[in-house]
Amino acid sequence: MKVLVYSAKAFEIPYLEKANHQKHQLTFVENALSSETAMQAVGYEIISIFSADDACFLTLEKLKDFGVKYISLRSVGHDNVNLRAATRLNIRVANVPAYSPYAIAEHGVSLLLTLNRKLIESNHRVKQYNFNLDDLVGFDLNKKTVGIIGTGKIGSVMAKIMNGFGCKLLGYDISEDKNLVQNYNLKYTALQELCEQSDIISIHVPLNAETHYLIDEELIFHMKKDVIIINTARGAIINTEHLIDALKKDKIGAYGSDVFENEKGIFFKNRSKHIPDDLLLIQLNAFPNVLLTGHHAFLTEEALTNIAETTIDNLNRWSLNEETENELTDIST
Structure with a gap:
């Protein structure tokens, strides 16, 4: 089958080609899907898109x-x-429901450790042969309380990792994971209670109508003054304006994120010569206690392999006029 792959990145193409085994005719384009670029799909029954496509x-x-x-x-x-x-419109849609929860959770831990132990500032000083230790004090993770918002595949891995550090675990989700309760002593609480008690809050919920701006000024008000918030889920789960206001008023200790509320049209390309005209992003970048990465938590060899293999498997099923277990639309064959 002829497949047009939108938003194709150099780092993922080899994985897709390897998984494909030359079975389908893959055409890669750098453009993101939009109403303007949809014309490129003329002549293709299948397209493949990424999170930045519209x-x-x-x-x-x-x-x-x-x-x-x-x-x-x-x-x-x-x-x-x-x-x-x-x-x-009778267009069948499928996703990659799980490619590597370890990649995302481990990236979240990396953000946390980097912020807590002031690694970027420390390295910057050492590069200048400045070995002064002032203002580099962090804290032991051992015995700290970590609140995990969303205890699905990624959140559960985060819980296991933080348990290894000797942390006390709190969880918030619409459904409880008994394994986390029994084996890692995670305690499920109301969201406000989680915010009140946690030294660290890590976000792992999908973005939908219920979670949009889940974290706002009201919840931030109930958080500990020095709380570290980690977000590897979706940017719009946090009200960025409220977050920036809290940072300005020293209401939170630090923020580490792999996502940004307005990242569509900004992330995944080199913008260094034309800085995005996004005041929220510029303000976040200016805080010394904010660490942003460009939505690359998924970027591990294992994750890219799994993404490619599942994507191609979806194509294989459709080419045989079969349903794939990853379908998001309820359309009969």
């Missing part, structure tokens, strides 16, 4: 007119796809 209603209508029948996401998150519209 499969809104207007775009999906155009894709339908151009003959697209399938959309294979190379990500877990699918908030960038209007699934209702896809179902109505």
